[in-house]
Amino acid sequence: MKIRSAEDTRAVRAALAVGLPTAAYGISFGALATLGAGLDLWQTMVLSLVMFTGGSQFALVGVLASGGLSAWPAAVASAVLLGSRNAVYAIRMSPVIGRGFARRAVAAHLTIDESTAVSTAQGSIRSQRIGFWVTGLVVYVGWNLTTFVGAVIGDLLGDVSAYGLDAAAAAAFLGLLWPRLATLQAQAVAVTAGFVAALLTPALMPGLPVLVAALVAVVFGATNWLGATRRPSPSSSEGTP
Amino acid sequence: MTTWHVVLLASILCFGLKTLGYLVPARLLERPTPARMVDLLTVALLAALISLQTFANGQELTLDARVPAVVVAAVMFALRVPFIVVVVSAALVAAGIRALT
Structure with a gap:
């Protein structure tokens, strides 16, 4: 796709700002998988190439690192639970991606937090597509390169959070959320979902808090609580980008 | 297995x-x-x-260097600072705090 409008450029910028710091985290993953869980280089690479959903990958090797191979049911279950939010993302992205078996199959593989977040934060369907594909590909290529580097030399770099990449990712997500907070309903959903996710984190398995927070949107959406009444006033369409 | x-x-x-x-x-x-x-x-x-x-x-749940970094990011987004500048600033704030503590 050729980049034409200012909107396209914005989508690409958001894709890079979210994708590059995320991709850098592959170093941590590669190091944890090989040094922590004792996976070999190829097993580590298969996880990044085929599973390709960071949270699940960290969960799998995290459980294997602490529990050993006999903990495999818990390791697989936590990876699957964490990955289940990708199914929700896929439902959200499905109309954006469009038709064609091959395109949808590749899109399915690239459906992760970051590609969905960047895409849904864009205005036109065209820039939503650009956001999805650029983010997905940047993270995929970058994540696999850094996984390889991490698996080979990870112990030399130490904890990459020392470089502030975790805060960069949080700020990038915040930048995507910011323009969507124009309505009272959206603000209420954001605050509630943020609280729900944080409060449930100590209680539930990793991955589940995000899914429960997603239910906040379902409840607000179904009841239209705090939503705009459908009066044809000029200000009612404001804030929906 | x-x-x-x-x-x-x-x-x-x-x-x-x-x-x-x-x-x-x-x-x-x-x-x-x-x-x-x-x-x-x-x-x-x-x-x-x-x-x-x-x-x-x-x-x-922890309160660490990420919290001030995200607060700084929120202020910068409110001031309409460009996306990439905010993201890099947030990383620098967190990295800076971690380097000093």
Whole structure:
């Protein structure tokens, strides 16, 4: 796709700002998988190439690192639970991606937090597509390169959070959320979902808090609580980008 | 179960979950209530991700260098500073605090 409008450029910028710091985290993953869980280089690479959903990958090797191979049911279950939010993302992205078996199959593989977040934060369907594909590909290529580097030399770099990449990712997500907070309903959903996710984190398995927070949107959406009444006033369409 | 079995089983299941969502018919999402849900879903998911990315440390909640970094980012977004500048600034704030403490 050729980049034409200012909107396209914005989508690409958001894709890079979210994708590059995320991709850098592959170093941590590669190091944890090989040094922590004792996976070999190829097993580590298969996880990044085929599973390709960071949270699940960290969960799998995290459980294997602490529990050993006999903990495999818990390791697989936590990876699957964490990955289940990708199914929700896929439902959200499905109309954006469009038709064609091959395109949808590749899109399915690239459906992760970051590609969905960047895409849904864009205005036109065209820039939503650009956001999805650029983010997905940047993270995929970058994540696999850094996984390889991490698996080979990870112990030399130490904890990459020392470089502030975790805060960069949080700020990038915040930048995507910011323009969507124009309505009272959206603000209420954001605050509630943020609280729900944080409060449930100590209680539930990793991955589940995000899914429960997603239910906040379902409840607000179904009841239209705090939503705009459908009066044809000029200000009612404001804030929906 | 060998390590290879675990790696392949979990990878295939996770890929299957992604594929599943694309099999839901698109016209189900076009009516007003599902459309509103889908829009709010974006807001809820982003807010949840920000919250976890800021406060979660594994399954614990912590207040660390990420919190001031995200506050700085929020102020900068409110002042309409460009996206990439904000993201880099947030990283620098967190890295700076960690280097000093």
